[in-house]
Amino acid sequence: METALTRLVGVRHPVVQTGMGWVAGPRLVSATANAGALGILASATMTLDHLRDAVREVRSRTDQPFGVNLRADAADAGDRVRIIVDEGVRVASFALAPSRELIAELKEAGVVVVPSVGARRHAEKVADWGADAVIVQGGEGGGHTGEVATSVLLPQVVDAVDIPVVAAGGFHDGRGLVAALAYGAAGIAMGTRFLLTSDSTVPDAVKARYLAATVRDVTVTTAVDGMPHRMLRTDLVDALERAGRTRTFARAVRRAAGFRRLSGLTWSRMIRDGLAMKHGRDLTWSQVLLAANTPMLLRSSMVDGRPDLGVMASGQVAGVIDDLPSCEELIARVMRESRETLDRLAGPGVSIPH
Known part of the structure; x- marks a missing residue:
C-alpha cells in the first residue's frame, strides 16, 4: 500500500512503531523494519554511547529504513x-x-523530520518550520497525552497542514488503518500494539498484565509527574494519587537517585530536564523530580518486570488486545485486514486493486 508516508521514508507499509522508552530497542525496531514498517528507536533513556551502539545494532539486524526518537x-x-x-x-x-x-x-543532512504533536496549533508550527511529516496522537494514546480524541483531532490537523499526517492513538488493526486513511492520514502509528508482540523485550509477566486489562483498567493520572499520563491502573498509581506531598517527595528523591546512577546524569542536569518538562505547568518539586526520572518508573516495569515498583504506560487499546504476534505477523495481519475492509466497503462484486 503506497501512501505519502511510504514514499517519504521508504518503507513498504504505512505503519509506524512509536519510540517507547525501554521498549523500542534494537530488537523491536529491527523486527518492525524487516516486516516493512517504520521502527523508531527510543533514545531518551539512553546515554549518548548507548544510542550510537543501539543504532549500529539495528543497522546490523536490518537494511531497511528506521528512525530515532529524542x-x-x-x-x-x-x-x-x-x-x-x-x-x-x-x-x-x-x-x-x-x-x-x-x-x-x-x-540539511537529508534526515526526514517527523515530530509528534497532540494539538493542531503544534502541527501548524512544526510544518511552518519545515517538518517533513507529523505524527498526531489523540487522547486514546499511551504515555503523556491530551484530551482530544483521535477522531476529532486527526481531521483538524489533516485540514490544517500540507505535509503527511500519521495518526496515533487507538490503532491496532487494519480497520483502523483504513479509517485513518479515510480521514486523510498517510498512515498509522502504534505503540501499545507493538509493545504486545513477541519481538518486544518487555517481560512476559508484564505483557500478561496488559493482556488481562480491560478498557476500564487504563486511566489518565497527573499523580506521577504532574502531567496527564495514560497508563494501566495499578496499586502504585493508586498509592501515588493518595500520597501526601512529603511522602511523594521522598519517593521522588529515591527514584531520581536510581535513575541518576543508571543514566550517569548529574542532579543539576536532571532538575533542568524536569523543569523543561513543566511547560508552564504549576508543578511541585516532587513532580519536577518525578518528571525528570519518570523513565526510572517505566524501567521498573518494562525492564525489571516489577509493575509494583513502576508504571505501565498504555493506550486505551490495550483493553482490546489479546495476543502476542511477531512484528511480521502483526504487519501482515494489519495489511490483510485493510485490504479486506476496502473490498467490503466497495460492495459485492467490486474489487479494489491493490
Missing part, C-alpha cells in the same frame, strides 16, 4: 542529532516540537 528539550539534543546524522539514520522523531534550528540541521 526529546527536543533535552540538554544534549544537539549531540543526539549529530549521532543521527553521523550514523545515517533515515528518520528523526521528536516527542516534543523541535526547534527551527534542529529541523534545519537535520533536513
